[in-house]
Amino acid sequence: MSLPFHLIFVQLEDKFYLTVPQHIYTPSVTIQTKIARSQYCPHIRESFNQTLIANPILRRIKYYHLACIKDSNLLYFHRSLLAITDWFHACAALERLVTVIADVKFNLAKSKTMAKLLIIVISLFTCVSFLHDSIHRYLIDDDEEQRTWHMVHFTPSIGICNSFINIFHSIVPFRLKLMSAMSTSVLVQKDVYQLRNKTRIWNI
Template identity: 30%
Template sequence: MCLCTEEHHSNCFPLDHQLSFICEDNVYCENGGTCLQDRPMCFYSILCVCNDCFFGDRCQFYAKGIGLTLDDLLRYEIRPNSTLNDQSLVVKLSATFIMIIFLIGLINGFLSYLVFHNRDSRKVGSGIYLRLSSIISILIVTMLIIKFWFITYTYTNPLINRNILRIGCLVLEPLLRLFLNMSNWLNTCVAIERAISVLQGINFNKKRSRCIARWVCCLLPFIILGSMTYELINRDLFDDHEEQRVWCVLRYSQSIERYTTIVQYFHFVVPFSINLFSALYIIVNIARQRTATRTKFNYRQQLLNQINEHKQLIISSIVLAILLFPRFLISLLSTCVKASRNPWLYLSGYFLSFFPSSFIFVIFVLPSTFYKKQFKQSIITLRQRFMRMMRQ
């Protein structure tokens, strides 16, 4: 008899209709998995039929929507001992999308760095946040492409040295998650500072904002790493003897699983909620202030004027929220993940989450008249330096 999954994987053993194959003591399978053995006594083989939320030879691993990694999405899509040309369409298109994201992110990150490396762009703390965010965006797309090709190469070549697999497992995914969370919170810091500057008006202290920004940029990586301690401790390799592969997985109890879900939602939802509400607060508050001082226009006209004048704030916040909403929606609709049933759904949500980092120049610089002027000035300065080098 063969037990097949919807992912077209099977476990087979000889069937005798007179016998019961359910284990007497279900101590082998975890998390409610059904234990089956080839014979009642002195069995040679044993297997577990897992519930939808779990996988592994003993149903010991849990797949959660909000914490999807590239390993989870491509685990059963990559064919071992095969070249890229022989891989499935999912793998080929994933490689194409990642290369495109990498090129776009690299260009956007470099152009953004040119803008915020200019001292005039860093007269307040938001310029410092955005300069670091430009560097982080380049690191994110770089780690993404390294992660993809590492997974592809190691899954297609099962004889890779185990120490290399362990280093990749312990380093690549935590670093990628660290950079993504840092990007989210840096954008949030920009939104918070802009809201504070509107609240304080002429009393806003630029020097103090720069000092706070430097402290935040130094402390933020350690705070995020502290919230990810569980991942650094519980991430390890798992030998799947049935599939004859080695997976990178997280091993933790259900109580820790709840904590990880809360942390991941916190890093995902809170930054962009603050970003959006801060932009709305800036526009509404300025409109109220000007309505009180100028009686020529009513509140509605002032509100429309402020939306037009500060469109770079609301545009960047709305674009960020829209780009991250698909992955958030997918994580809410699917408490358990069977990514190989809907690979395009989960991959599209996963790749969309990298768009804010890849399009940082488009999101923050192009909508702003001031930042566009700084960009033009940076290009002129760069061109003059190049001409001087050529003359020498």
């Protein structure tokens, strides 16, 4: 019996790669992936200079985010970024629905203003919702293998909350996109039907 998992790390020689981030565990699924540079998990000694590495762990941990800023290709923030992308797609689907409903009354200027506001709100909301993840992560220095391990440990209550957040960020945007697509299709078909009826009346 296989155990549920969310991340797959692959070790090639002395290097580790985060190959598969799986937010919602799917049993009995065949996973195929390729190893790319962006999946590489560098050792702390590769990301910082010797002066910073020489600091105690509680002091140097404050600078770990600099590695993510320095190299934007790293997958450190894959959970937040994927969730934000899903929400953006859902908002785009809702905008298409509003466009169909409003028709000629659709205000492009207001739509652009709302889009800018939603980008800020969604980004902040998603990052804050995953804030607990970074709080419960910690580093362990492995003197035997001469590397630092990145660990995460949730209490049962935080684990339940984390699962709910992941499910929420996956299901809600998906349902919004599905409902928007179905509603848009129905409204477009309705408009086409009404237009055909008007055309028939004019021909008569």
